Amino acid sequence: MIVNRRHVLDRSEVTDAAELPAAVARRLGGEPLRWYVSAADEREFVVETTEYAAPLPPAAARRPLSPNGIDVVVSLIPTGIGCEIGGYAGDAGPATALLAAATDLLVTNPNAVNASNFVLSDDRVAYTEGSCIDAFSRGEINLYRPRANRVGVIIEKAATESVDHVLNIINTVRAVHGVDIVDYVITDEPIGSHCERNGSGAYVGRIDRPGMLLDCAQKLLDRGATAIAVTSNVQDLEAEDYANHFGGKHPNPVGGVEAVISHLIVKAKGVPAAHAPMINFKDLPLDHAVVDARGAGELVSISGLACVLMGLRHAPQISDEHTVGRLVSGVGVENVVAVVAPADALGGVPVLEAARRGIPVIAVRENSTILDVDAQALGLTVIEVGGYAEAAGVVLALRKGISLDTVSRPMTTLGREARHVHAGA
Template sequence: MITNRRYELDRSDVVSAAGLLELVENSFEEPALRWYISEANQARIIVESTEYGGVLPEPAPEPDSRRSGLDVVVSLVPTGIGCSIGGYAGDAAPVTALLAEVADLVVTNPNAVNASNFIRSGERVLYTEGSCIDAFSRGDINLHRSRGNRVGLIIERSDEAAIEHILNVTNAVRAVHGVNLIDYVITDQPIGSRCVRNASGAYVGSVDAPDVLLKAAQQLIERGATSIAVTTNVQDLVADDYSAHFSGREANPVGGVEAIISHLIVRTLGVPAAHAPMINFKELSLDHAVVDARSAGEIVSTSGLACVLIGLASAPQMQAVRGSRLTDEITFDDVVAVVVPAGALGGIPVLEALSRRIPVIAVRGNTTILEVTAAELGLPGVIEVSNYAEAAGLIAALRGGIDPESIARPMRTLGRSV
């Protein structure tokens, strides 16, 4: 059973990022697959969570935390909250590539670069699902760079024409990109993936038959898969909301349920996973035949699957997998900065980074439907910048050991009163 819940918590006595994280995580009725702070002030916070009534494995013993010697940036683009950059269809790919130019590696969400038939990633970009980023931020896992995963595909039971199209997409990705797709499973019954909209306006999701999903994933892992792609028919998608999304006025309604599906597989089975709609929803009443540029990749693609298969082919593993070609092992101690929209600071990676004194760079130009800012959360140490170009410059300074204060004006003079 998957349930979406909302909590109002008194945070008046909380004075640190670690304390705020503890307050939130002690509030859940059942294990949370995904949560975020949707509203905050000095007296209270509102938390929206998606919780799972089944059994989730306990984290393994903390891994070795030796540094890799690489400078890693975590770039967060939360899905379902209307990020103006990255909340549509792979439209955070250019800023992700920019950050990769000034870092050795960038860890980012699949939705930052996924655009159905299109994807821009690269060797410096680690295509990493959200709950995996959470576990990485906690120090529960390290990330193992992969030279090539064995991808397994779950196809939800559907009509023959849809399944044939999915198999054509899959074969095209194999032939053009060389992805090692070892097998696929068509489920015996529907998985039942559904869009849900929370009180904040953010989109989350639910799954009718999580056991069907996990059974299919387990079958593929037993056949040798080291990453899992899922494609389903997303239900309860309101046509007017989706039309507004393609016009650039609304958050992506599909992103939340995609996150829940991948979180469930990753948390339960410990392999990289990502979801794509089987057939992109096209029954739309649009203001213009030409949609918002940020959504164009989706509108011109029949299925959302190709980018997921390509991304998962090189997604980092959460543990050393026998028979896999792994290279660098990355720890959270390698992270030089976490980059995040300035209004979406209420999540695990940000709070963990602040508690470890890792710089958090908040980008004001990436607006969302939330206003969970450093000021509202009472979090010192967050560095606000106007855009991703400024964020890239700041990362270059951090890598070079240059104090950000020394390149800003006015500059404090020590020993002199104002």
């Protein structure tokens, strides 16, 4: 069973944000699939969690990596919280490409670049599911970039017309992009993926038959798959909310349950995974036939599956035993030079772990969300920037060892104050 919970932690219990991960772990009633700070003030931290009741296998011990000189930036675009940039359909693609150009490897969420029939493809972008980013940031796993993954597809039991359309997408991606899709499995019953909304207004989700989902994943792994795509019809979507999303006024309602599905498979099976809506919601009460540009990719695509199949092709593995052929590279948390995140959504594991490890956190003001968890609320020291163009410049400065104080004005003159005090003594 998968449940969504809300925990309130008193400031007397957690005096510093660095203590939050341990404090949250003490409150959990099941295996955490996802958690984040949804609100914070001088009295308390509010944490929203998604937990799985059954035990999951522990991850294998991380293998130390030799220094390789690869600079990694982690760019967080959390799903279901209404990110102005990246909260729609691949609309963080340009910002992602810009950040990637400033570093050797950019680790980011699939939803940052997914846009149904469209997807940003860049050799410097590591298409990395959220629970993998969390574990990577905690130093529990490395990320191994494969030459290519073998993708297996779980298709939810649905109307013949819908399944046929999914199979046509699978064959198109094979024929046009050369993606190695080893096989597919159609579930015996609907998966039962439901969208839900937390008290903060963020979207999460639950699954009726998680055991069946994991059984199907195992069948595909037994047939040689090294990455798992899932496509299902998300239930409990409010047409008006979804229409407002396409008008640029509402978070993506399906993002939360998609994260739950992928997190569960990754944690249970140890391979990359991602979810896509089988058939995108149609016949919405739209205010205008031309929707917000950020969501247009979803509206013009019948299904959300194509981008997931293309993204999983090169998604990092969390173990070097699931790779096909030679590895491109392996990186660990020691390679991370910065974490980039929306300025009002800093309560996730990667930011908190970066702050604990002394890794610079770049907070982007323009990427506002429905949350209000900023550096001040958490007591964090961050590098705040206006947008992603400035963030890319900060990344370059960090990599080159250029002090940020020297490229902004006014600039401090060392020694002037000391001489003044001496002269007046």
